[in-house]
Amino acid sequence: xxxxxxxxxxxxxxxxxxxxxxxxxxxxxxxxxxxxxxxxxxxxxxxxxxxxxxxxxxxxxxxxxxxxxxxxxxxxxxxxxxxxxxxxxxxxxxxxxxxxxxxxxxxxxxxxxxxxxxxxxxxxxxxxxxxxxxxxxxxxxxxxxxxxxxxxxxxxxxxxxxxxxxxxxxxxxxxxxxxxxxxxxxxxxxxxxxxxxxxxxxxxxxxxxxxxxxxxxxxx
Amino acid sequence: xxxxxxxxxxxxxxxxxxxxxxxxxxxxxxxxxxxxxxxxxxxxxxxxxxxxxxxxxxxxxxxxxxxxxxxxxxxxxxxxxxxxxxxxxxxxxxxxxxxxxxxxxxxxxxxxxxxxxxxxxxxxxxxxxxxxxxxxxxxxxxxxxxxxxxxxxxxxxxxxxxxxxxxxxxxxxxxxxxxxxxxxxxxxxxxxxxxxxxxxxxxxxxxxxxxxxxxxxxxxxxxxxxxxxxxxxxxxxxxxxxxxxxxx
Numbered sequence: 001x002x003x004x005x006x007x008x009x010x011x012x013x014x015x016x017x018x019x020x021x022x023x024x025x026x027x028x029x030x031x032x033x034x035x036x037x038x039x040x041x042x043x044x045x046x047x048x049x050x051x052x053x054x055x056x057x058x059x060x061x062x063x064x065x066x067x068x069x070x071x072x073x074x075x076x077x078x079x080x081x082x083x084x085x086x087x088x089x090x091x092x093x094x095x096x097x098x099x100x101x102x103x104x105x106x107x108x109x110x111x112x113x114x115x116x117x118x119x120x121x122x123x124x125x126x127x128x129x130x131x132x133x134x135x136x137x138x139x140x141x142x143x144x145x146x147x148x149x150x151x152x153x154x155x156x157x158x159x160x161x162x163x164x165x166x167x168x169x170x171x172x173x174x175x176x177x178x179x180x181x182x183x184x185x186x187x188x189x190x191x192x193x194x195x196x197x198x199x200x201x202x203x204x205x206x207x208x209x210x211x212x213x214x215x216x217x218x219x220x
Numbered sequence: 221x222x223x224x225x226x227x228x229x230x231x232x233x234x235x236x237x238x239x240x241x242x243x244x245x246x247x248x249x250x251x252x253x254x255x256x257x258x259x260x261x262x263x264x265x266x267x268x269x270x271x272x273x274x275x276x277x278x279x280x281x282x283x284x285x286x287x288x289x290x291x292x293x294x295x296x297x298x299x300x301x302x303x304x305x306x307x308x309x310x311x312x313x314x315x316x317x318x319x320x321x322x323x324x325x326x327x328x329x330x331x332x333x334x335x336x337x338x339x340x341x342x343x344x345x346x347x348x349x350x351x352x353x354x355x356x357x358x359x360x361x362x363x364x365x366x367x368x369x370x371x372x373x374x375x376x377x378x379x380x381x382x383x384x385x386x387x388x389x390x391x392x393x394x395x396x397x398x399x400x401x402x403x404x405x406x407x408x409x410x411x412x413x414x415x416x417x418x419x420x421x422x423x424x425x426x427x428x429x430x431x432x433x434x435x436x437x438x439x440x441x442x443x444x445x446x447x448x449x450x451x452x453x454x455x456x457x458x459x460x461x462x463x464x465x466x467x468x
Contacts, residue, residue: 121315126276128302128376129303130326130331
């Protein structure tokens with residue numbers, strides 16, 4: 001058992017490969033989290049426009065991308081679009097897929113946050129001459145983010161885990177590298193190593209999330 | 221003597237909320253330096269009227285001209301016009317994530333285009349005027365209700381408005397904190413600020429108001445000098461209402 005799952009020799013051999021994968025997973029996260037957040041902020045700000053020409057297309061957009069499995073979306077972008085003459089490369093496909101998918105999730109979380117800010121806040125800001133957008137950006141959004149911080153963080157955790165999807169378009173992130181090492185060594189130890197690395201990467205965030213959630217419970 | 225043009229001219233204001241007809245053709249003219257009190261039972265439309273004066277509420281019909289600016293004209297830069305019309309709310313509506321100074325300087329920086337240093341200087345002066353110079357770095361959560369409302373007043377006066385609107389400014393305050401807010405309003409009045417106040421602070425109205433307007437069911441029933449309205453109202457509805465609030 002130990003020979004196949006916790007093989008020290010293999011571990012030493014695979015370590016540099018895994019480490020490179022970890023680096024790429026972190027880089028990928030640093031790209032897709034801001035992309036998703038940016039998309040989410042855009043969607044959330046648009047959701048405050050009650051005009052039917054904005055509201056219904058927006059609802060359709062968010063529903064569509066929340067119902068569309070991100071893995072299918074990614075493979076469609078990577079392997080489907082070239083048939084329409086559009087070859088985007090793995091990195092761009094991951095960026096677009098995350099912008100569309102996680103942006104919609106972040107958007108819904110932030111929309112709930114915006115809804116939780118009393119209407120009087122916007123009224124006060126508008127009464128001093130701030131435009132709608134200024135009132136949203138300077139007055140409403142900071143409070144909205146604070147109100148849904150645990151949900152935002154929990155969504156971010158999911159997004160970082162989802163970066164392993166990039167392995168299907170051959171981006172050398174943690175899971176991809178671990179599978180490479182596994183097939184080179186004919187041993188599953190690198191997969192176990194990857195799991196441990198994922199855990200070590202995400203555990204501090206999980207702890208932080210628990211702390212925030214407990215604090216939110218206590219202040220209620 | 222030629223009457224100067226009123227600084228607030230609201231004419232023929234109607235407001236519908238779906239099936240509800242909240243304002244049924246109200247005219248309100250306010251002269252420069254005048255302090256007008258608007259009283260009336262809840263649901264009489266007094267707050268809605270006040271909110272029409274800076275177009276937080278969109279009148280269904282009528283006209284609102286403040287300081288010569290037609291607020292309902294589509295070409296009017298509403299955000300620019302609103303800097304001349306201060307508003308103070310019942311629930312203060314301070315920004316909880318900013319300090320008192322941050323609350324006061326936000327519009328100075330983002331709308332009036334002042335640098336941070338200029339805005340801070342104006343902001344400190346405004347806080348000093350409401351007696352809170354030493355609270356500039358406090359957040360709203362660390363201030364009493366009366367102090368919060370005074371910060372809200374400072375937020376308005378920092379923009380040097382031509383008119384100030386007060387929407388039940390003391391209704392959310394504990395009785396012992398009302399005095400400090402009324403004190404600030406009195407000093408504003410003495411500095412010549414034009415004010416429209418929706419409130420039931422009868423003592424303050426008697427002492428400071430030039431005119432009291434009584435509203436009921438979306439209409440102005442009568443108006444006149446405070447003594448007139450409080451002592452010898454012409455209408456039965458006014459008399460009933462004044463009697464009711466004086467018993468409290």
